[in-house]
Amino acid sequence: MIHPSAIIGDQVVLGEGVVIEENVTIGDHVTIGHHVVIKKDTQIGSHVEIADLTVLGKNTSSNKKMARKPGKQLGPLLIGDHVRVGCNSVIYRGTTLESGVFVGDLSSIREHVTIGEDSIIGRNAIVETNTTIGRRVTIQTGCYITAxxxxxxxxxxxxxxxxxxxxxMGMGNYxxxxxxxxxxxxxxxxxxxxxxxxxxxxxxxxxxxxxxxxxxxxxxxxxxxxxxxxx
Amino acid sequence: MIHPSAIIGDQVVLGEGVVIEENVTIGDHVTIGHHVVIKKDTQIGSHVEIADLTVLGKNTSSNKKMARKPGKQLGPLLIGDHVRVGCNSVIYRGTTLESGVFVGDLSSIREHVTIGEDSIIGRNAIVETNTTIGRRVTIQTGCYITAxxxxxxxxxxxxxxxxxxxxxMGMGNYxxxxxxxxxxxxxxxxxxxxxxxxxxxxxxxxxxxxxxxxxxxxxxxxxxxxxxxxx
Amino acid sequence: MIHPSAIIGDQVVLGEGVVIEENVTIGDHVTIGHHVVIKKDTQIGSHVEIADLTVLGKNTSSNKKMARKPGKQLGPLLIGDHVRVGCNSVIYRGTTLESGVFVGDLSSIREHVTIGEDSIIGRNAIVETNTTIGRRVTIQTGCYITAxxxxxxxxxxxxxxxxxxxxxMGMGNYxxxxxxxxxxxxxxxxxxxxxxxxxxxxxxxxxxxxxxxxxxxxxxxxxxxxxxxxx
Structure with missing residues (x-):
């Protein structure tokens, strides 16, 4: 399902079952894998590859026990040129992946995160909200990068x-x-x-x-x- | 594909490519993300949100080396009101999530588990079989909770x-x-x-x-x- | 979508939304879950079970910072008889799972890996490239097995x-x-x-x-x- 408001560039290859919600933009020479979900407002540059079964642009959620409530309206997920994202990953709204970033399979990156040019986020790595990662950083497989x-x-x-x-450890509002x-x-x-x-x-x-x-x-x-x- | 035996409440939003197998019940005001798989017999309360690419109600499996064989017929997966489950997660049959539970992305919860009201299971956390978790518990990202x-x-x-x-460590039947x-x-x-x-x-x-x-x-x-x- | 070049055995059950790319072979008595992606050239034996939302036969990828570039053309992913693979997992081309291997949910196995008969790769475990695992090995949940x-x-x-x-730690070409x-x-x-x-x-x-x-x-x-x- 591709929402009619989506703007999709030249030479874009879309897999089977791709879902593109409203107001998404995709640059040129982009490959999107099978069953990928691109949620509303996501902006993807050119020469990007997104592997199968990944979710881009997820919104935040919470239950009543969670201290950190979802804030005001988040901006879109911004994905720069030449970015690679693996399979079965989840990247939130309000985050920026600069050009050349590599994100491995089964990883997750929350909102309000910036990842600098050419940095690597390994497979199964998790990056929490409100964290800034510079350029040419390597975060290897399975790391937990807190908020x-x-x-x-x-x-x-x-x-x-x-x-x-x-x-x-959750004892108060420190x-x-x-x-x-x-x-x-x-x-x-x-x-x-x-x-x-x-x-x-x-x-x-x-x-x-x-x-x-x-x-x-x-x-x-x-x-x-x-x-x-x-x- | 929605099996004709499914009972689906009012104001339920289903994403693209959702699979609902036989004998599933879903309450009112529920949102199910894209490509979610809801396996047979699963019972979902009201005001529940299940994010994209998640599997609910998986059955157990094993190979011949595994000590703990799948037991007798498991009951259904029971999901209480106001539960939130993230993307790309896997929750088994025979388990109960009480009302208000939050389960993050990329997590997995096995059979014969009970999770009490308003508890949080973080992203990428794993809960093994036959474990009981109380109310208002926080299990943060990437934890491994054994059987x-x-x-x-x-x-x-x-x-x-x-x-x-x-x-x-696997040396015998202790x-x-x-x-x-x-x-x-x-x-x-x-x-x-x-x-x-x-x-x-x-x-x-x-x-x-x-x-x-x-x-x-x-x-x-x-x-x-x-x-x-x-x- | 099933590519017309695929060779599929007797008594094979395919879930909803399964994608089978070109030149795939599948033996007899195989069950493939919903939204599974089987990429080109993958060879699957008989009596195999692949659970929902899993990717088989992924190719490698990299960005310009990564030391280990994808090598020459990889062979296919080879999956032996009686193998079980969980949900939301990712297994690469150029790897062999021998008969009876069990791979849990949310796990990932890279290229140039061999896993011997009846071995277990736990849920959320990661196996990097160029690693050899023997027979009847148990690698439990959440392990990181490097290259x-x-x-x-x-x-x-x-x-x-x-x-x-x-x-x-990435300081040079050691x-x-x-x-x-x-x-x-x-x-x-x-x-x-x-x-x-x-x-x-x-x-x-x-x-x-x-x-x-x-x-x-x-x-x-x-x-x-x-x-x-x-x-």
């Missing part, structure tokens, strides 16, 4: 890393702040980052580390709790 | 926590017992819980902790292995 | 384990080597394995362990970093 994070350019986050943004990861830092697989910590420029966090305090520029930490092994 | 667990009311489980229920998490306990992100341990009422488990023995009521533990830092 | 791993027969990997294959896990070894849940380590035959890795060096045959390790507790 309210800042990830600068050229950061590398290994597989299955976990972050958090609520020191009080301000939430995710980790801040400065330019060029590298995080090993399955590391755990506590709320609000800063990982400095070009710092290294070893695999499996539980990072309980800030890591200075160029320092290396390992262990549970994290301890410095190189300055 | 044979008991999670009481108002528990908070941070992102990416992992649990297990088999001390012998009894399986997942962790028991008592009322109001809070578990930090990426914590690891061993089989059969009990986390006491209002206890706190720090992020990245490997919990190797019981935690008493109101105690706080951190580290690998877990040690008490507050009684 | 360039060797997993021998009868290995057991508990839920949410994480592996890596790049000691330099050779990548994932862990090697020898016959009968058992890995506890949420363990972290560093690149290139070997876990010996029948060795045991405790839950939450960060394995930083080789584990000898029959040894048991726990902790962060891993230390021997039994020889």
């Amino acid at each position: 309210d994070m800042i990830i600068e350019d050229e950061v590398f986050i290994g597989p299955c890393c976990s972050t958090s943004n609520d020191m009080y 301000e939430h702040q995710g980790p801040i990861i400065k330019k060029g830092a590298k995080i090993g697989n399955n590391a755990t980052l506590l709320p609000g910590i800063t990982i400095g420029e070009n710092a290294i966090v070893g695999a499996g580390t539980v990072v309980v305090k800030d890591v200075l520029n160029h320092h290396t930490v390992v262990g549970n709790p994290s301890r410095i092994i190189k300055k | 044979d667990m008991i999670i009481e009311d108002e528990v908070f489980i941070g992102p990416c926590c992992s649990t297990s229920n088999d001390m012998y 009894e399986h017992q997942g962790p028991i998490i008592k009322k109001g306990a809070k578990i930090g992100n990426n914590a690891t819980l061993l089989p059969g341990i009990t986390i006491g009422e209002n206890a706190i488990v720090g992020a990245g902790t490997v919990v190797v023995k019981d935690v008493l009521n109101h105690h706080t533990v951190v580290g690998n292995p877990s040690r008490i830092i507050k009684k | 360039d791993m060797i997993i021998e027969d009868e290995v057991f990997i508990g839920p949410c384990c994480s592996t890596s294959n790049d000691m330099y 050779e990548h080597q994932g862990p090697i896990i020898k016959k009968g070894a058992k890995i506890g849940n949420n363990a972290t394995l560093l690149p290139g380590i070997t876990i010996g035959e029948n060795a045991i890795v405790g839950a939450g362990t960060v394995v930083v060096k080789d584990v000898l045959n029959h040894h048991t390790v726990v902790g962060n970093p891993s230390r021997i507790i039994k020889k």
Whole structure:
């Protein structure tokens, strides 16, 4: 089903069962896989590939227990030129994927997120709301990127890393702040980052580390709790 | 395809390509997303929203190596009023979601599970069979909730926590017992819980902790292995 | 949509909205769920069950930042007799699932992977490219199996384990080597394995362990970093 208001460019290949809701725009030389759902207002650039069974432009939802209520009207999902999105993924309204971004299969990106040019979001990775990711960042498979994070350019986050943004674990209306990861830092697989910590420029966090305090520029930490092994 | 035996209430919105198998009932004011599959016997209350590309009422399956064979005939999947289920999720037959439950995108809930009123199952979270989850529980994104667990009311489980229920890791036909998490306990992100341990009422488990023995009521533990830092 | 070049056996049940691309072969007594996408050249044996909303035979993709470019033309996806694949999963071209393999919901298996007879790939598990998995292996829910791993027969990997294959975290063109896990070894849940380590035959890795060096045959390790507790 293609809504008659959709604007679709030249040389666009649409799979079987694609749903395009109202007010969608798609550039030239775009490939959309089978059973993809493109929700209303989504804007897709040129030379983009969206794989099968993916949802673009989902709106937020909540139940009465959730602290963070859906806010005011979200803008559209904006997808830049040359973006690739895998199968069975879900990307929300109000988010921007800049040109050349790669999003793997089975991943999910919430609203109010910006992902910079040529960055990689691995398969099965989750990015929560209100997080900014720079250019040429690698977020590997299975990472959990919490809300309210800042990830600068050229950061590398290994597989299955976990972050958090609520020191009080739902106990009250405290301000939430995710980790801040400065330019060029590298995080090993399955590391755990506590709320609000800063990982400095070009710092290294070893695999499996539980990072309980800030890591200075160029320092290396390992262990549970994290301890410095190189300055 | 909507099977003629389906009973569908008033003001129900069905997306494109929805499949409704035999003997399904859907209440009033329900929204079903595109390409959703509702398998036979599923019962859905009123004011429910099911997002795109989700499967409701899946039957179990196994291969010859699996210890836990599918049991006798499972009852239907029961979905209460005001439930929300995200995109690309899979929920099995024989399970009950009580009213107001929220299930995120890309999550999966097996058979013989009960989830209490207003509880939250985060995106990409997995709940195994034969587990009971109380009311107003928060299970955050990416958690793995093993089989044979008991999670009481108002528990908070941070992102990416992992649990297990088999001390012998497949070595024999020992009894399986997942962790028991008592009322109001809070578990930090990426914590690891061993089989059969009990986390006491209002206890706190720090992020990245490997919990190797019981935690008493109101105690706080951190580290690998877990040690008490507050009684 | 079924491409006219497809060869489909006897007693095959196809769900609604199934897409079968060119040059696919399907054996006898096969069940294909709703909205399944079977991409070109895929070869499926007999007595196979593929659940709803799954993609079989996906081709690789990349962006300009990715080190590992898609190689030469991949062979087809080969699925043996009696294989079961869950809902919302994604399996790539160039991979072989031997007879009796079970793949859970929401999982993903890349190209150039072989999975031996009767092995289990749990729900939400990810297997990267160029990895070989033996017979009767259990990889539980949520595991991340990196590229360039060797997993021998009868290995057991508990839920949410994480592996890596790049000691330099994207810093250069070093050779990548994932862990090697020898016959009968058992890995506890949420363990972290560093690149290139070997876990010996029948060795045991405790839950939450960060394995930083080789584990000898029959040894048991726990902790962060891993230390021997039994020889």
